[in-house]
Amino acid sequence: MPPRTRKADVAQAPSTMKELKDTLWKAADKLRGSLSAAQYKDVILGLVFLKYVSDAYDERREVLRTELGGDDADPVQLEMDLDDPDEYQGYGVFLVPDNAHWDYLSKYAKGRNEPGESPKSIGLLIDEAMDAIMGANESLLGTLPRIYNRDNIDQRRLGELVDLFNSAKFSRHGDQKARDLMGEVYEYFLGNFARAEGKRGGEFFTPPSLVRTIVEVLEPDTGRIYDPCCGSGGMFVQSEKFVEYRHGDAQDLAVYGQEAIEETWRLAKMNLAIHGMDNKGLGTRWGDTFARDQHPGVAMDYVMTNPPFNIKDWTRNIEDPRWVFGVPPANNANYAWIQHVLYKLAPNGSAGVVMANGSMSSNSNGEGDIRARIVESDLVSCMVAMPTQLFRSTGIPVCVWFFAKDKKAGSGGAVDRSGEVLFIDARELGYMVDRAERALSDGPDGDIARIADTYHAWRGTKSAAEKRLTYEDVPGFCKSATVDEIKAAGYALTPGRYVGTANSAEDLEPVDQKIARLTKELHSTMDSSDVLGLRVREILAALTHD
Structure with missing residues (x-):
């Protein structure tokens, strides 16, 4: 199980928008080729969502810990208050059960099991995490993808994908809330996947x-x-x-x-x-x-x-x-x-x-x-x-x-x-x-x-x-x-x-003056053409003579 406090994680600097986009699009590249655009879209966006809710939960938990007195508070009461669902949902933060937390999933991303522990499929763990989050948050019931433990998904690549996501941090970025940042990343991905999918992207x-x-x-x-x-x-x-x-x-x-x-x-x-x-x-x-x-x-x-x-x-x-x-x-x-x-x-x-x-x-x-x-x-x-x-x-x-x-x-x-x-x-x-x-x-x-x-x-x-x-x-x-x-x-x-058609600029030049001007321009063009023609003949004659 993940530790209840992760101060090192909370202290991690939040990713900038460019860093998030670069990191997460590289993540998409890990699955490209092994899955269709339609399939890896769902895989990536589900993981992006999972990482976001975990980071937002961590951040709210650390803020709440500080508000409740931190190390000076009664430890039993503090733990009870930190587990109060209203302290999260009332602030627009989703509840994240222990087995759905990113730290827990990350531990198994590359087969890092505890000594003597049976190997665990990262795909199965992610599917279970999705179930756990949907069970803890009514608004998400029936919403999150459960597609990670399927035969067509390379579990080794999926583990590498989870590992790569560790470097992305959905937290406050200046005055921008994590939710706004996540929303922008989500829209960025939707746009890119629409381009990758071609016709079906418009759906x-x-x-x-x-x-x-x-x-x-x-x-x-x-x-x-x-x-x-x-x-x-x-x-x-x-x-x-x-x-x-x-x-x-x-x-x-x-x-x-x-x-x-x-x-x-x-x-x-x-x-x-x-x-x-x-x-x-x-x-x-x-x-x-x-x-x-x-x-x-x-x-x-x-x-x-x-x-x-x-x-x-x-x-x-x-x-x-x-x-x-x-x-x-x-x-x-x-x-x-x-x-x-x-x-x-x-x-x-x-x-x-x-x-x-x-x-x-x-x-x-x-x-x-x-x-x-x-x-x-x-x-x-x-x-x-x-x-x-x-x-x-x-x-x-x-x-x-x-x-x-x-x-x-x-x-x-x-x-x-x-x-x-x-x-x-x-x-x-x-x-x-x-x-x-x-x-x-x-x-x-x-x-x-x-x-x-x-x-x-x-x-x-x-x-x-x-x-x-x-x-x-x-x-x-x-x-x-x-x-x-x-x-x-x-x-x-x-x-x-x-x-209708747009109005063209009004022509104020008198007709007789326009005719005289255009005639002069035409004569000048013809004279230039004659000079050029004579010069071309001279060059051709010289080439023939040689």
């Missing part, structure tokens, strides 16, 4: 540019927030960051979500737990949203989601009450996702949904009729065409649909936008992270702020008032169009149809 990781754009436009601050295919929970985490950035209380947000893939559902549960968010709203297990809505009758204030695009094989019931605007086609679930989102919205709710660009104009299999009914019901508030290559895993160009159940003045904005839709063409925004991936710039003058500020100015929100923003159409970028204009365009919602 659990939405590009940060898209997540932040949706959050900045919707500005979720209080109420129920929902994602019907939540992946690893990025929308929820970014919403929490938004609230804290605005000096609000993240506890005012109630998280609800659903995820069909077991491994991804576990990632989301862990991700929320790491960020100190209640993950009970993700249910007790994974499940198909179309087959069974796990949150029936719960009206959502905000829906933010990046559903899988163009699903051809989905659970379809033509009598489902969610199909208010028409039954979605059997060979494409795009309008099933859209209608599910609208069905879940509260009377004053709003939503942001990432979709393939084809959803904005498709007329096949009744999709155009469904879109027309949604537009005529005045539920679309804004359409944003995004730049290409935001997803490393797919080349499909995407857009974001924003919905609002009520666009009247006072229902989230000072301007009555009933019967209008804001179109934003953001295809020219962004910068290349590398040759394969584009991102939108952050900051008060960045691309994300430009999109969000345009929407808030159009709607007349509190943010627009604070920033003194006023809306006007900008040719080539944004346009407020009426439902009648959209109807005249066959209910197509492609921003490029409405925003």
Whole structure:
């Protein structure tokens, strides 16, 4: 068993973000080749979580020991107080039983057994540690991976992996809490694993540019927030960051979500737990949203989601009450996702949904009729065409649909936008992270702020008032169009149809002067060409003579 106090460990300097990333990515390299990207993702993230909870528990225990008087306190009472669960859980720290502590696991990482002790499989010990932590912390029940004692995992490499993790210390880093540091590392890993997995990576990781754009436009601050295919929970985490950035209380947000893939559902549960968010709203297990809505009758204030695009094989019931605007086609679930989102919205709710660009104009299999009914019901508030290559895993160009159940003045904005839709063409925004991936710039003058500020100015929100923003159409970028204009365009919602082209710089040069200038430039070019031609002939003649 690990000793109750580990002063040497606590005194260890906390790792910087760069050190953590370098160390932990090297750890991933130890498994690369022996396991697929999907498999080693789960192995690594589970170990990262285990190391984090152990370090956080140690740190809280040492702080508590000092608060209780340390060596001057009654040893029996001190031990009882140090084992009080409320002293940990009340401070956002998970309980770590002795057999789940990192010191205990590390001892067996390379077969360092006690004299006369039977060899212990490090994989089995880690699985038992996961069970122990889930048993001690209700919010983690059914969440942590138990995959370490399988035949396809090299136990020698796993031991080396655990040994390498010893150099990572999740503790305070300046004024940054261990939880914030862990959250950043977790997101770093999710992003890297999404790149490594290629296409499948999009199932659990939405590009940060898209997540932040949706959050900045919707500005979720209080109420129920929902994602019907939540992946690893990025929308929820970014919403929490938004609230804290605005000096609000993240506890005012109630998280609800659903995820069909077991491994991804576990990632989301862990991700929320790491960020100190209640993950009970993700249910007790994974499940198909179309087959069974796990949150029936719960009206959502905000829906933010990046559903899988163009699903051809989905659970379809033509009598489902969610199909208010028409039954979605059997060979494409795009309008099933859209209608599910609208069905879940509260009377004053709003939503942001990432979709393939084809959803904005498709007329096949009744999709155009469904879109027309949604537009005529005045539920679309804004359409944003995004730049290409935001997803490393797919080349499909995407857009974001924003919905609002009520666009009247006072229902989230000072301007009555009933019967209008804001179109934003953001295809020219962004910068290349590398040759394969584009991102939108952050900051008060960045691309994300430009999109969000345009929407808030159009709607007349509190943010627009604070920033003194006023809306006007900008040719080539944004346009407020009426439902009648959209109807005249066959209910197509492609921003490029409405925003037009950017105004070019006005040419003030008189026509006669421009003709004279261009003629002079042309003559000069021709003269230079004649001189160059003569010189080339001279060189060729000299070569021939030689």
